[in-house]
Amino acid sequence: MARGGSSSSSNPKISALIVEDHRPTSMLHEAILKRNNMETKVVNNGKHAVELHSKGERFDVIFMDYNMxxxxxxxxxxxxxxxGVRSMIVGVTSCTDFERVEFMAAGLDKCFKKGLTRAMVEEVLQKLKE
Structure with a gap:
């Protein structure tokens, strides 16, 4: 996967798309990702995420809510x-077990219970390095 931008630390900048309709949650996720040296973009529903990719935008990782x-x-x-999007897609959600199974089957690489933590982000960053 291509990495976006350059880095001032030992970790290269990673581009992340946050797909979350609850503004306080998206702001929290954005702050956590930026503290981990990630470039972020936020959209408030899945349709907008699809539209961005249709226009040629690409991200290393997509953090996706379920209910939007x-x-x-x-x-x-x-x-x-x-x-054909090959970005790592990570579910960050409070969905039911049934919805989580559907979400994983749709093509998630990983699924976390909401809210995103620094430890979760570090796990994703490690996976991206593999």
Whole structure:
């Protein structure tokens, strides 16, 4: 996967898309990712994430909520995978076990219970290095 930008530390800048409709949660996730030297972009539903990729934008990792208006996380993840998007897609959600199974089957690489923590981000960063 291509990495975005250069870095002032030993870790290269990683580009991250946050797909989350609850503004306080997206702000928290964005702050955690930026503290981990990641470049971020935020959209508030799965449809917007698909549209960005349709326009040629690419990210190293996508942090995706499940419950969102217009297009939920499972629908967006499935569509992105059908479009050939190879970014790591990480679910960050409070969905039910049934929804989590659907979400994983749509093409997630990993799924965490909401809210995102520094330890979760470090796990994702380690996986991206593999």
């Amino acid at each position: 208006p217009e297009m939920n996380g499972a629908q967006a993840t499935k569509k992105l995978r059908e479009m």
